[in-house]
Amino acid sequence: AQKVTQAQTEISVVEKEDVTLDCVYETRDTTYYLFWYKQPPSGELVFLIRRNSFDEQNEISGRYSWNFQKSTSSFNFTITASQVVDSAVYFCALMDSNYQLIWGAGTKLIIKP
């Protein structure tokens, strides 16, 4: 069965700390796609990144970086030097062979000033 697990329900750190959000997925497909979305307190969903299963390069975008490891079925997200504006719920999602998104339950990130 296709499944996405975000084991960290809530993380609280002090501003400027680095923080890593974990995402573990299960799929039988050999080709699949992984996504991260951000949901700030205002409620909208903001796309952050898409990763194809055949591209294992890690990616860095400013303070954000993603570590994709097929061997451990993980797609972790790190925020470096966190800021209060990073406070949000972060969702990891897997697109299956039917091209439907399967979502994790989300990790609530609280950045304290």
Place this chain on the structure above:
Amino acid sequence: NAGVTQTPKFQVLKTGQSMTLQCAQDMNHNSMYWYRQDPGMGLRLIYYSASEGTTDKGEVPNGYNVSRLNKREFSLRLESAAPSQTSVYFCASSEWVSPFPYEQYFGPGTRLTVT
């Protein structure tokens, strides 16, 4: 360029009432989706439309119907609302450039309460 818009933003219904949630996108995307988000959970797909003229069931379609009115608009109907349908509903759209799916863009959501 408004992206994905949804109406209404909030709605309160009594059990058994019906209503239609409206969604429109101006990005010329082929695919559109309806999700629901319950507290402490990720989104669950209700229905989707891969392209104009087609609709398919997602993970939780019971109690809902959809209409892909044209390329821009995709509506979700609750025929007889139940308290279990209290949720936040999101509409999304995406492009598709074969063979790769692209990211989905979301509307602001509709908060629905059924009493």
